[in-house]
Amino acid sequence: MSSLLENKVCIITGAAQGIGHQIAKQFAADGAIVYACDRQEFTTDNERIHPVVMDITDAASVKAAFMQIFKTEGRIDCLVNNAGIVYNRKIGMILREETERMFLVNVIAVLELIQLCSRLMARNGGGNIVNIASVTAVLGSPGQVAYSATKGAIISMTKSAAKELASQGIRVNAVAPGIVKTERFKELYESDGDKIDARIGRIALGRLGTPEDIAHACAFLASDRANYISGQILGVDGCASI
Ligand SMILES: NC(=O)c1ccc[n+]([C@@H]2O[C@H](COP(=O)([O-])OP(=O)(O)OC[C@H]3O[C@@H](n4cnc5c(N)ncnc54)[C@H](O)[C@@H]3O)[C@@H](O)[C@H]2O)c1
Numbered sequence: 001m002s003s004l005l006e007n008k009v010c011i012i013t014g015a016a017q018g019i020g021h022q023i024a025k026q027f028a029a030d031g032a033i034v035y036a037c038d039r040q041e042f043t044t045d046n047e048r049i050h051p052v053v054m055d056i057t058d059a060a061s062v063k064a065a066f067m068q069i070f071k072t073e074g075r076i077d078c079l080v081n082n083a084g085i086v087y088n089r090k091i092g093m094i095l096r097e098e099t100e101r102m103f104l105v106n107v108i109a110v111l112e113l114i115q116l117c118s119r120l121m122a123r124n125g126g127g128n129i130v131n132i133a134s135v136t137a138v139l140g141s142p143g144q145v146a147y148s149a150t151k152g153a154i155i156s157m158t159k160s161a162a163k164e165l166a167s168q169g170i171r172v173n174a175v176a177p178g179i180v181k182t183e184r185f186k187e188l189y190e191s192d193g194d195k196i197d198a199r200i201g202r203i204a205l206g207r208l209g210t211p212e213d214i215a216h217a218c219a220f221l222a223s224d225r226a227n228y229i230s231g232q233i234l235g236v237d238g239c240a241s242i
Contacts, residue, residue, distance in 0.1 A: 003031030004223045009073040011035045011066070013056050013113070014083025015049075016042040018182040019132070022211030023080055023218050024049050030219050035069050038083070056083050056109040066116055075124040078222045079117045081110045081131045081154075086147045088188070099146040106150035111157060114172070118165050126169020128230075130221050131158050132214075133176040135237045143192075151176075155233050162231030171230035173221045178237025180209040205238035 010027050014020035015036035024036040028048035036044070039055040054065045070076055084106045087098040114129060121127030136144050137151035154174060162172040179185060179199060185208070189196050200208060217236045220226055235241045 005032035020082040026215035
């Protein structure tokens, strides 16, 4: 029996740590050839994971890296747009510079990656893209007005790109995680533990998400089992958003 992502060539951004790192490990375990991109250098002993140092806001280095992957592998089957940044600020404290940086990394760079990757995928008759949104885009979250707006943009972009790229055989979906226990969560908990405890209390399944929960959803959407699914936003949030 073949694995879920047997020999699929998959690019994952923001894969040095947190959710992206787990997505890379899960995709490799499911048989994919993984190009794990991050602006931070990192190493792995997993022979199916190829680290690529790349800042997704640097269009020239992104193009060079993607063309090299395409030349080496002859195709790109899947792109997971996971890299993202967050600045948590109450409305009165929002700084324009941070908002612009969030939109550049979380939205504009993602749009440009979709643009470049879809051209390469189309050369081989298609592929699929999984974007990482957030439950905050749907529920709202105090202190995350600007961040949640970037994730709302990801949801809109996912739906429009899915419609536009369908004729080229490219599916586009998003996973919208709830609160996930990552390095970033630990920092947030230290600064705002009471608020987080209250949010955990509203998760029907009674626990935080894990990077594994998110990675499993991404692997499914990236696989041929999801061949008739496009333009969807899959909440992976323990039933917090309905
Ligand atoms: N952790 C959560 O609770 C949670 C919840 C909802 C959505 N998300 C989303 O999931 C994704 C991953 O979150 P995480 O918690 O693992 O974050 P993280 O900060 O732990 O990891 C993000 C990774 O992206 C990389 N990165 C950031 N900017 C980059 C750039 N310009 N170019 C290349 N790499 C870059 C970082 O170096 C880092 O390795 C993000 O898009 C985030 O918004 C996270």
